[in-house]
Amino acid sequence: MDFFSEVLQDPWKIVAAFALALLVHSLLTFIKTPKNAPPFYREQPYIPWLGSLVQFATGPREFLQRAAKAKGNCFTIQLFGQQMTFLSGSEGHQHFFRAKEKSFDIREAYAMTVITFGPGVCYDCPQSKMAQQFAFFKDGLSDARFIEYMELVQDEVATFFDQEWGDEGEADLLQSLSDLYTLTSSRCLLGEEIKKRWKSSGMAEHYLALDHSFVPILFFFPSLPNPHKNKCINARKLFTKIFQEVIDERKEKMKADSDYKPPQDFLQVLMEAKYRDGKSLTITEITGILVGILLGGQHTSNVTGTWLMSHLLKEKEWLEKVMEEQDSIFKDKEGKLHPATLSFEEVQKMPIFDQVLSETLRLHPPFFQLSRAVKEASTFGDYVIPEGHIVNISPGAAHRLPELWGENAEDFNPSHFTAEAKKEHKPYSWIPFGGGMHQCGGRKFAWNSLKVSLTWLLRNYELEFVGKGAEELPKEDYTTMVVAPTSSHTRVKYRRRKNA
Numbered sequence: 373m374d375f376f377s378e379v380l381q382d383p384w385k386i387v388a389a390f391a392l393a394l395l396v397h398s399l400l401t402f403i404k405t406p407k408n409a410p411p412f413y414r415e416q417p418y419i420p421w422l423g424s425l426v427q428f429a430t431g432p433r434e435f436l437q438r439a440a441k442a443k444g445n446c447f448t449i450q451l452f453g454q455q456m457t458f459l460s461g462s463e464g465h466q467h468f469f470r471a472k473e474k475s476f477d478i479r480e481a482y483a484m485t486v487i488t489f490g491p492g493v494c495y496d497c498p499q500s501k502m503a504q505q506f507a508f509f510k511d512g513l514s515d516a517r518f519i520e521y522m523e524l525v526q527d528e529v530a531t532f533f534d535q536e537w538g539d540e541g542e543a544d545l546l547q548s549l550s551d552l553y554t555l556t557s558s559r560c561l562l563g564e565e566i567k568k569r570w571k572s573s574g575m576a577e578h579y580l581a582l583d584h585s586f587v588p589i590l591f592f593f594p595s596l597p598n599p600h601k602n603k604c605i606n607a608r609k610l611f612t613k614i615f616q617e618v619i620d621e622r623k624e625k626m627k628a629d630s631d632y633k634p635p636q637d638f639l640q641v642l643m644e645a646k647y648r649d650g651k652s653l654t655i656t657e658i659t660g661i662l663v664g665i666l667l668g669g670q671h672t673s674n675v676t677g678t679w680l681m682s683h684l685l686k687e688k689e690w691l692e693k694v695m696e697e698q699d700s701i702f703k704d705k706e707g708k709l710h711p712a713t714l715s716f717e718e719v720q721k722m723p724i725f726d727q728v729l730s731e732t733l734r735l736h737p738p739f740f741q742l743s744r745a746v747k748e749a750s751t752f753g754d755y756v757i758p759e760g761h762i763v764n765i766s767p768g769a770a771h772r773l774p775e776l777w778g779e780n781a782e783d784f785n786p787s788h789f790t791a792e793a794k795k796e797h798k799p800y801s802w803i804p805f806g807g808g809m810h811q812c813g814g815r816k817f818a819w820n821s822l823k824v825s826l827t828w829l830l831r832n833y834e835l836e837f838v839g840k841g842a843e844e845l846p847k848e849d850y851t852t853m854v855v856a857p858t859s860s861h862t863r864v865k866y867r868r869r870k871n872a
């Protein structure tokens with residue numbers, strides 16, 4: 373009988389083998405940790421190898437804030453045997469965002485995304501190819517492009533609420549916004565032809581498989597089998613087939629009719645894009661990138677919209693200010709609200725709404741934590757962050773630090789973002805969209821579409837939250853890909869405004 377068969381026959385031997393493995397792991401970690409490594413933070417109960425999992429899983433923000441209070445702006449915790457170093461505060465964030473890719477590697481930290489986006493896309497590319505792919509976003513998601521998208525977004529918003537909500541009723545706001553932003557993104561980014569086929573071709577159903585494929589444990593063990601892998605492969609096969617059909621149709625039309633102007637959507641941007649060596653993107657790359665932006669934009673936007681409404685409808689002082697601003701911009705001479713399409717310039721004239729949106733993203737940044745794999749030891753102040761650590765920053769925890777946001781950092785106060793107040797912000801203190809070379813490529817698209825859709829909703833409907841806990845603000849749900857408001861707190865009752 374070999375050693376392993378013998379061990380498996382006796383439960384005590386299994387326990388002993390496990391204890392031995394933990395001891396070896398702890399010893400190796402101790403030996404590998406240099407003297408000037410960041411201070412280690414732990415609380416009881418501390419479970420070997422799992423480390424601070426209990427505290428982190430049950431209240432990550434509070435846990436990181438306690439750690440920062442005890443150890444300062446650079447400390448290490450352990451999760452699943454992995455040393456996780458957190459940097460916080462203005463200097464900590466600067467160090468994180470300004471590091472070179474060869475020191476702090478985003479690709480290894482987000483290796484799990486290959487299941488969803490497919491091979492050879494975004495984080496599954498050599499560094500220079502990844503940078504070129506992300507540069508395509510800059511063109512496709514810029515303000516200049518959004519001017520083209522304005523009419524499409526507003527048309528989708530009005531049609532969606534007419535068809536799905538009607539004049540009065542009840543709905544789950546989080547779900548409604550999620551459905552809405554899939555429609556606006558698919559119309560502007562994937563194009564009209566895809567949007568038409570979205571449900572009938574089965575894309576909508578397969579999209580759900582891609583959406584469910586982010587399993588948090590795979591962040592630590594990207595090589596573990598992902599139960600959604602086959603569904604994702606099938607979904608991408610279908611998406612690839614349909615994107616190819618649409619691309620061929622557009623090319624045919626261009627050949628047949630020299631006056632034909634293809635739609636100016638993100639699909640077209642990718643069809644025309646070229647790498648530095650002159651090569652076009654493959655259909656697999658186009659598919660993966662489009663899936664990536666659809667997923668990247670949808671949940672981040674719907675949770676932001678729901679948090680914003682939760683604050684406004686419960687803290688009426690700011691709702692009144694927002695409505696006054698809307699009235700001053702959009703009411704016509706008869707006192708009726710401007711009903712039709714707004715221009716891009718009009719949407720830029722909403723300083724109060726901008727403040728409310730910025731404050732919502734301060735208190736509820738959708739991505740709780742951003743991570744990189746340390747490939748080269750990196751000196752921060754008196755410490756050296758060793759190779760092999762995962763280095764992180766947490767917008768979710770940092771945005772409530774009194775040192776950055778004052779003693780009342782926990783309160784909803786959009787005055788944090790008046791033009792005057794912004795001058796006092798420390799560098800990299802407001803980081804819902806990240807920073808540095810990987811700053812969110814879709815931030816302008818997200819900002820504009822949130823403004824267009826949420827102000828439209830406020831101008832056209834009276835809303836109130838209903839159900840158990842309707843009076844309170846939702847709690848944070850950390851089990852989803854982005855930090856969502858707890859679904860028990862997202863039901864609203866609505867009635868169309870008389871003057872709308």
Ligand code: HEM
Pocket residue numbers: 506509513665666668669670672673676737738739742743803804805806807809810811812813814815817818
């Ligand atoms: C409120 C909405 C959004 C928030 C808060 C948000 C936040 C973020 C953050 C924090 C990152 C950086 C991740 C890191 O450094 O590890 C990021 C990256 C990115 N986001 Fe967003 N995002 C939003 C909406 C969108 C939308 C609508 C799109 C596309 C239509 C998008 C596309 C991207 C892309 C392409 C990247 C990767 C950039 C890179 O790595 O170079 N995002 N986003």
